[in-house]
Amino acid sequence: MRITVVSLLLAASAVLTWFGVRSFDLFSPGRDTVPLVVALAAAWLLFAAAVIALRGVRGRAVVVLILAGSLGIGAAAMTGPPNTSTDSARYAWDGIVANAGISPYAYVPSDPRLDSLRPDWLFPAPQVGADGTARCVGERIQAVPRTGPGDLLCSALNRTRVPTIYPPAAELYFTGVRAVTGPGPAYWPLQLTGLLLSIGTTVMLLFGMRRRGIDLRHAALWAWCPLVASEAVTNSHVDMLGVVFTVAAAFLVTRERYWRGGIALGAAIATKLIPVIAAPALLRRQGWKVTVAAAATFLLLYVPYVLATGIGVLGYLPGYLTEEGYQDGTRFALVSLVAPGGAAIVVAGILLAAVAALTLWKTDPANPWLGQLVMIGSTLIILSPRYPWYALLLVPFVALSGRWEWLAVPIALSVRMLVPSVQLTRVTLIAAVILIVVISLRRAGPGALGRLLRRRPPQGSPAGEGTRTESVTA
Incomplete structure (x- = not known):
């Protein structure tokens, strides 16, 4: 009966994922984000119910259910195009350019010198109306005015007039995918690759947990997570x-x-x-x-691109940081409450340095998952990015540590993206912090603060005690 209940919940999650991908996006004119928020909430509720139901399952069925859920929900997530981000269009373009023997850092996408490389699905031709005016048509299509041949460029990419921002390992990844598929296929190659990588991570977690004596059921916190389906697969x-x-x-x-x-x-x-x-x-x-x-x-991966492009390998990173408000402090939703403006940068830097020092000091080297969880999760709370996919890095360490309460962070960031209100962002992040602190203190029991401040013995605990790490719990 327990296996049946979990199976039904996973099937419902897959159906909801399929329906959400096919029905809702952020690109429709006059879009209403309420359906996306409702679908997101329903997905997280089904996920929570499935994880709770899995507690009653034992034996090989645990592994089978985790893998089946990872595959089923992930496959459902690739049944439609990206619905909250156009980043994967830029990934595809960078791969196409690189396979043509051109450094992706050398030219901006709108440069006329790249016109011969443009596939129709990324750069559809403008449509001429009855009045003779050329227009760009399509939900994901943006108009890019330019001078020279073809005064109007229609593009599915964002930021077509700035160089790429992605580091070399990412560019090699984009290049590899497009080397296999060519420029013709649209979004599914990267979605399929994202699905394979997410399932591969599930398998890696299962093997790693088994080796270290960690409850295999914790792997479901990664395998079935709605954030993984949406951001690793749908939006790639x-x-x-x-x-x-x-x-x-x-x-x-x-x-x-x-x-x-x-x-x-x-x-x-x-x-x-x-x-x-x-x-x-x-x-x-x-x-x-x-x-x-x-x-x-890191440096060796950059060498070929530096030789080809020089300082251009920095791409749009400086401009991106300014655009996102990280140079004037406006992006820090919680820190700006106590340190507005440029002071927020100083305070955020101090907080990050303190968390990093505490993590380095207290983490058990044989079981670093909790230290990584605290460092990554705290950074996301302090920096409060607009993009929930940054929290993908957090989720596997939620699984390895079993600290489900930290999933409140990606939920808060997802709300921030769908409902761009500073006040709501602050409320959801504060709620996430309160939940994490309360549950962490409850886990730690009496005397938690004293244990936190005492230095851990340097030899670390046995590798088989991964589920009993104390470390920086609070």
């Missing part, structure tokens, strides 16, 4: 590749493969930069090896 964010490398780095370092772990960490950082926040928890033991290997990998 390259953050998924960074997750794979980061989890691999954590497993390698805990097995004392420090050089290999550092290489994996460097590849993760060279995918999206964000995985650097997973590093402090991996540096407690033989950290210099991890650091050297990560830095060398």
